[in-house]
Amino acid sequence: xxxxxxxxxxxxxxxxxxxxxxxxxxxxxxxxxxxxxxxxxxxxxxxxxxxxxxxxxxxxxxxxxxxxxxxxxxxxxxxxxxxxxxxxxxxxxxxxxxxxxxxxxxxxxxxxxxxxxxxxxxxxxxxxxxxxxxxxxxxxxxxxxxxxxxxxxxxxxxxxxx
Numbered sequence: 001x002x003x004x005x006x007x008x009x010x011x012x013x014x015x016x017x018x019x020x021x022x023x024x025x026x027x028x029x030x031x032x033x034x035x036x037x038x039x040x041x042x043x044x045x046x047x048x049x050x051x052x053x054x055x056x057x058x059x060x061x062x063x064x065x066x067x068x069x070x071x072x073x074x075x076x077x078x079x080x081x082x083x084x085x086x087x088x089x090x091x092x093x094x095x096x097x098x099x100x101x102x103x104x105x106x107x108x109x110x111x112x113x114x115x116x117x118x119x120x121x122x123x124x125x126x127x128x129x130x131x132x133x134x135x136x137x138x139x140x141x142x143x144x145x146x147x148x149x150x151x152x153x154x155x156x157x158x159x160x161x162x
Contacts, residue, residue: 004053007043011036011057015067020126030112031095033074033131038092040075041084050075063162066129077133083110105135115153117144129153 013019014032023029044050054071058064078084082102083092091098097109110133116124124130130153134142 004043004048007039007048008053008057010039011053015058015061015128017061027112027125029126029128029131033112033128034092034095034097036071037074037078038089040071041078041089063127063129065162066156070129070131074131074133081105081110083133100135105137109136110134111136111139113139113142116150119144120146
């Protein structure tokens with residue numbers, strides 16, 4: 001199998017909405033987000049065009065544009081925090097949280113945060129477009145607050161954006 005197909009099939013499988021709905025436990029997409037980011041980085045390092053790869057992988061999703069935007073935003077976050085080091089990539093491939101290697105939070109764990117808090121919007125717990133990596137201390141401070149960012153995301157949902 002070609003490298004491009006491997007990344008495509010991995011991302012498609014990890015983000016499959018029907019499969020995700022059958023998963024048990026709390027926050028089942030958190031480890032999957034890390035794995036998707038591993039595969040996005042792998043594809044990018046192999047010279048693949050990740051925008052096109054994501055469009056193909058997310059075909060048929062309920063919100064493909066929002067999901068693609070969120071996954072690419074998370075890849076940029078990984079870059080800025082130094083999460084794509086060999087050690088961190090090995091962790092992410094297994095769905096384990098990486099350690100921040102760059103910036104003021106160096107040495108801290110990067111956690112998956114729900115932009116729209118699960119306590120207020122449990123229906124979006126399994127939506128990749130609602131997930132974002134951030135340093136553990138920031139995630140623990142955030143709590144279940146609704147600010148401009150959350151209102152903007154809710155407006156995108158209400159507008160029917162896909």
